[in-house]
Amino acid sequence: MTATTQVPATAAAPARETDSSRHKAQRAARRRRGGAAGVLMAPFFVLLTLVFLIPVCTAVWLSFFSDDQPGLGFGPERTVFVGLRSYAAVLTDPSFLSGLSTVALYCLIYIPVMTVGSLALALLLDSGLVRLRSWAQLGLFLPHAVPGIIAALIWLYLYTPGISPIIDVLGKADITVNFLGLHTAIPSIVNIAVWSNLGYNMVVFYAALQAVPREVLEASVVDGAGPVRTALQVKAPLVRSSIVMVAMFTLIWALQLFTEPMLLRAGSQVVDARFSPSMYIYDAAFSRNNYSLAAAASVILLIITIAVSYGVTRWTNRVNSAEESTR
């Protein structure tokens, strides 16, 4: 993209010079640059088509068709166009809707905790208060290197009564906790996700904080701002774009909640087979053998993800421009 946007600027300047050979050379250079851009970007578009566009289109196609048998279903199958039937089935399924509300609740807890937590840690590290900064960073980042499925297994061990040392210790102090109970399951899952991803997002914030001009910080110190005030009122607003980005990625990730609840199911029936929309899709395809339903649910989840991301972007842009105009 950068290659093409620069072209008009260079081409407009020598408009009066009618030297055709020079034009030709320029055109050739432009073509070469365009060719290079094409070659460099081709892998991206090939992969985009292969692993995103084709599957999405197939999912959409599938969601409109079904292998139907008339009546009780014991006759021979034939593939028929069913329109929005599968979508209607998904949207009237209380187990899908409850999965959506579960994920909404999860997002409401997880995203603020994650964003505020990782920003606070990054500000702490940046403030120079923390000794052995690189060790602290490594320690915080390390859980992110643990694959999600392993993380969930570790936590399942810590959450399961009877084998968990934590529950044992708390039990000795006469505190009984059920980490996988009706009201604790979602917080327990949030805990796993925070543990895994906190360090990663902290690094993102920390990198953004490194880019804050030192003059601005010096000026704030000269103006009498203490470290806390500098952090909250000078540094944090300056890394706002990173905050939006982290919140957005966290949101997209959270909407696809799957691994953690899927594994925690082994320890608690309260985490049901259709706990989140992604688990609903898995269940529809592999336990219910209902592919149209799974495809329709996938498309609905995709639309929700896109819509929410778009909404968040629009909202932050509006807030940004509103703030700019008041300045």
Place this chain on the structure above:
Amino acid sequence: MPGRQSRRSVLAAITALPLTGALSACSGNDSASSGSSSKSGTKGTTTITFWSALRGSQEVVDAFNKTHDTIQVAFEQIPSGTSGGYLKLSNAARAGNAPDVATIEYPQVPGYAIDGVARDITDVISDKLKAKLLPQALGLTTFEGRTYSVPLDVEPMVLHYRKDLFDKYGFEVPTTWDEYTDLARAVRRTGGKRRVTFFSTDMGQFSGWCWGAGAHWFDTSKGAWNVSLADAPTRRVSQYWQRLIDEDLVYVSPPNSREADAQVGNGLVLTRHSGAWDAGAQMNARPQQKGLWRIAPQPQWDPAKPALGTQGGSTFAITKDSKHPEAAMEFIEWQVSSPDAIKARLSSGASSQYPAVTELIKEGRAAFDRSYYGGQDIYTLFETEAQKISDGWVWGPRMTATGQVMSDAFARAAAGSGTIESSMRAAQDGTMPDLKALGLKTTQHST
């Protein structure tokens, strides 16, 4: 149908799309589907493949192979249905390499028939075999006049009870549910930590009770799937158990959990409700309790009109992929109706199946080792009980999923959110969209 298979394997990848590759392990498969059977080395010998999770299957297969020359069976022990056996079968069928003979429990038969995994065997099954089978059992595998699998065993619900503890406290074996409530209260009063039984938070036990009480969760008599998971008999059973749970007269335990296992193992429960097969499973799981258990008829609502449901029981289906359906049927027929087969199965010491072929009962009676039950002739009891199995019960087209929603809702009810009855309504609500999306004709009349 090679076209469908390839589409399905593509599908497996697509539905996983937003799941960040969590499901990519489901490998795609060649659509040409080379079947699963193969000719073995010896000429003229047909080798068929057989999957089962049933106890004693290896012994049965060995006995078959020893006595047959032209057909040999390659057996693979697979996990039980809900622990992955059904997923394995569905995936194999999708990939076109399902075994020739698969073991399917009654609740899953309609689903596999609708999906085309279980072949229509109406034209392969002999009239002789049909005549030998208990009609209630065959009825569960026959839809619109077409048969999709052959019943092996049929398991009436019975009451397993701790004879030693009943004697110790001076309790009588209850014959009606009202007496059972009185017993439950008495155990609560005098038994300390003991309870009369546990309510298992899954479908198996509960569906057996509802069936016996006259419920019809599914009905196909009017040319459509009528779903009524919370009909009047079901509500009656729900309220009965809800009261026992609310009065803290029973434990509530997840199915096959360590909890439930400990409650039986440590003598915390005085009775168990399950199918006849569970007698053998109990012998196998807790040899140290030898001599402590006896078996009695399940309590009744109306002793004048006794009625029972079943819990458990398996059938053998020939899959669509099978290249040797006749050989497969010969093996199945031998397995369900030959005295040698039931002897081999019971000699494994871990089975107490009640055969669906009634003429095998005497063989079962002879082959079963009675010492665990203090010499009680349990086969004669089973025979009486099997006659009480109510006719007309139909399992639904997506019973694994229906049972899953029910079981999850039971667990939430046990944790304090909802009741048994609301769980049944949740199961109904979670089943309907599924059936509609499959394009089945459905209705929801409740009695």
